[in-house]
Amino acid sequence: MTNLCVFCGSALGVSPKYAAAARDLASALTARGIGLVYGGAHRGLMGVLADAVLERGGEVIGVIPQALVDREIAHRGITKLIVVADMHERKAAMAAHADAFVALPGGFGTLEEWMEVVTWAQLGLHAKPIGLFDVDGYFAGLLAFIEHMLREGFVQGEDVARLVFARDLPTLFDRLFRTSRGTA
Numbered sequence: 001m002t003n004l005c006v007f008c009g010s011a012l013g014v015s016p017k018y019a020a021a022a023r024d025l026a027s028a029l030t031a032r033g034i035g036l037v038y039g040g041a042h043r044g045l046m047g048v049l050a051d052a053v054l055e056r057g058g059e060v061i062g063v064i065p066q067a068l069v070d071r072e073i074a075h076r077g078i079t080k081l082i083v084v085a086d087m088h089e090r091k092a093a094m095a096a097h098a099d100a101f102v103a104l105p106g107g108f109g110t111l112e113e114w115m116e117v118v119t120w121a122q123l124g125l126h127a128k129p130i131g132l133f134d135v136d137g138y139f140a141g142l143l144a145f146i147e148h149m150l151r152e153g154f155v156q157g158e159d160v161a162r163l164v165f166a167r168d169l170p171t172l173f174d175r176l177f178r179t180s181r182g183t184a
Contacts (some may be wrong), residue, residue: 009106026052040064
């Protein structure tokens with residue numbers, strides 16, 4: 001695995017555990033020599049994560065639409081900033097640069113980006129590992145809803161089985177690496 005795409009909030013959230021998890025994820029990435037691909041912002045969990053990777057000597061690729069650059073949200077100190085026309089191009093460029101995907105806590109945008117790569121996998125458009133770092137139970141409601149969709153017959157077991165859910169980084173990385181080698 002060369003690059004991990006991380007979807008996360010442009011806000012910090014109310015719990016300091018979210019920023020701590022972003023910093024811990026940065027340490028785990030850099031310790032393994034894995035680069036970060038993310039949404040290119042300097043604020044919120046995105047900024048915390050990017051800064052922490054950079055502080056540890058890691059590589060950071062940010063992908064951001066021109067409209068957000070114009071609003072001065074872009075992180076100007078990262079390794080590579082890719083400016084695209086819109087959110088659709090952003091997601092495609094992030095996916096093209098990533099070997100796997102993980103979501104940290106975030107809002108609608110985080111959930112939408114994560115669900116899109118889940119859907120792409122379901123449709124057979126990629127076979128990259130997809131994880132969810134469930135910091136302090138943040139995604140418990142989403143996980144319950146995914147199980148509900150499964151029980152109600154709207155998603156298939158193999159589609160849920162390809163997803164990696166973890167509440168700690170060692171488990172998350174172990175499962176992502178096993179999935180990326182096709183042994184999950």
